[in-house]
Amino acid sequence: MSQFQKKTQITRLERLGSDIIRITLDSPEISKIATPGQFVMVRTGKGKDPLLRRPFSISQVSNGRYFQILFKVVGRGTALLAHCREGEYLSVLGPLGSGFQIDYTTINCLVGGGMGIAPLLFLGKWMSRKCPDNLPLVVIGARTEGELEPLVKDFQEIGLSVYPATDDGSLGHHGFVIDVLKNLNLDAGSKTYVCGPYPMMLAVHLFCKEKGFSCQVSMETSMACGMGACLGCIVPVERGGYAHSCFDGPVFDAEELLWEVK
Ligand SMILES: Cc1cc2nc3c(=O)[nH]c(=O)nc-3n(C[C@H](O)[C@H](O)[C@H](O)COP(=O)(O)OP(=O)(O)OC[C@H]3O[C@@H](n4cnc5c(N)ncnc54)[C@H](O)[C@@H]3O)c2cc1C
Ligand code: FES
Structure with missing residues (x-):
C-alpha cells in the first residue's frame, strides 16, 4: 500500500x-x-x-x-x-488504513453521527459517481442544526436523500439516528456503512444483526503512529485477541469486533 x-x-x-x-x-x-x-x-x-x-x-x-x-x-x-x-x-x-468495502448491487445506507459524518461524504460521492443508478440513503445526526445543516447540504448537492436527526430536535427527527434507521424499513440484504460515537455504532450493529443487514463500522480510536507500529489503537476482536484499527481498520465488519455492551 x-x-x-x-x-x-x-x-x-x-x-x-x-x-x-x-x-x-x-x-x-x-x-x-x-x-x-x-x-x-x-x-x-x-x-x-x-x-x-x-x-x-x-x-x-x-x-x-x-x-x-x-x-x-x-x-x-x-x-x-x-x-x-x-x-x-x-x-x-x-x-x-483500510476503507469501506462497497457493494453496488444492493440498498446501501450511510449512517453517521457527529464528525463521524466526515468519511461518509467521500463514500457518498464515490458511490454516486461509480453507480448513479443505485444511490445510497443517508442517515446522519448531530447535537443541533448548526452542526448538521452544512453537511446535509453537502449530501443533497450530490443528489442523495438525507434523513437528519438532532439531539435537540432543531433539524429532522428529534432523537437518535438509530430511530430514523429503524423507520426506513430497509429491504433484506441492505448494507450499512457507519461512523460515529461508539454507542451509536453499537446500536446500529445490533439492529443490523437482528435484521440480517451487513454493517461496516469505522472505528475512531485514539492513535499514536497510525501505521501499525505501536499498540495505541488496538480493538478487541470476536475471534480473540486484538486488531490495529489504524492498519486492519479503521473500517471493520461489525461482526468481527468484540463489542463492549454495557
Ligand atoms: C481514523 C480516525 C479518523 C478520524 N476522523 C476525524 C474527522 O474526520 N473529524 C474529526 O473531527 N475527528 C476525527 N477523528 C478524531 C480526531 O482524531 C480527534 O478529535 C483529534 O485527534 C483530537 O485531537 P486534539 O489534540 O484536538 O484533542 P486531544 O487534546 O487529543 O483530546 C481532547 C478531547 O477529545 C477526546 N478525543 C480525542 N480523540 C477522540 C476520538 N477519536 N473520539 C472521541 N473523542 C476523542 C479526548 O478524549 C479528549 O477528551 C478521527 C479519529 C480517528 C482515529
Ligand atoms: S496507532 Fe500505532 S499501531 Fe495503530
Whole structure:
C-alpha cells in the first residue's frame, strides 16, 4: 500500500460552525490513491507540541489533486489546526488504513453521527459517481442544526436523500439516528456503512444483526503512529485477541469486533 508524508498546502479553510472547520489540502499524491474510509495523520503544531500527529478521515477528494478534512475543535491539536491560514503548509501522512468495502448491487445506507459524518461524504460521492443508478440513503445526526445543516447540504448537492436527526430536535427527527434507521424499513440484504460515537455504532450493529443487514463500522480510536507500529489503537476482536484499527481498520465488519455492551 502506498503512503506519502508530505508538506501539503492549505488552499481553503472554511468555518462551517463556531467550532467545525473544513480544510482543503493540495496533494495529488494522496488525492489520487485515497479510497473512502481511509484517513491521514496530520501534524497540528509547528514543533513538537503536540508531539503526536492527529488522525482525520479524508472527507472529500476533488480533481485528483485536492482532499479535505472536516473536524471539530475538541482539544489542543484541533485548536491549533483551526488557527491555520490559507497558504500555510501542513505535514500530512497518508492515505492510511483500510476503507469501506462497497457493494453496488444492493440498498446501501450511510449512517453517521457527529464528525463521524466526515468519511461518509467521500463514500457518498464515490458511490454516486461509480453507480448513479443505485444511490445510497443517508442517515446522519448531530447535537443541533448548526452542526448538521452544512453537511446535509453537502449530501443533497450530490443528489442523495438525507434523513437528519438532532439531539435537540432543531433539524429532522428529534432523537437518535438509530430511530430514523429503524423507520426506513430497509429491504433484506441492505448494507450499512457507519461512523460515529461508539454507542451509536453499537446500536446500529445490533439492529443490523437482528435484521440480517451487513454493517461496516469505522472505528475512531485514539492513535499514536497510525501505521501499525505501536499498540495505541488496538480493538478487541470476536475471534480473540486484538486488531490495529489504524492498519486492519479503521473500517471493520461489525461482526468481527468484540463489542463492549454495557
Ligand atoms: C481514523 C480516525 C479518523 C478520524 N476522523 C476525524 C474527522 O474526520 N473529524 C474529526 O473531527 N475527528 C476525527 N477523528 C478524531 C480526531 O482524531 C480527534 O478529535 C483529534 O485527534 C483530537 O485531537 P486534539 O489534540 O484536538 O484533542 P486531544 O487534546 O487529543 O483530546 C481532547 C478531547 O477529545 C477526546 N478525543 C480525542 N480523540 C477522540 C476520538 N477519536 N473520539 C472521541 N473523542 C476523542 C479526548 O478524549 C479528549 O477528551 C478521527 C479519529 C480517528 C482515529
Ligand atoms: S496507532 Fe500505532 S499501531 Fe495503530
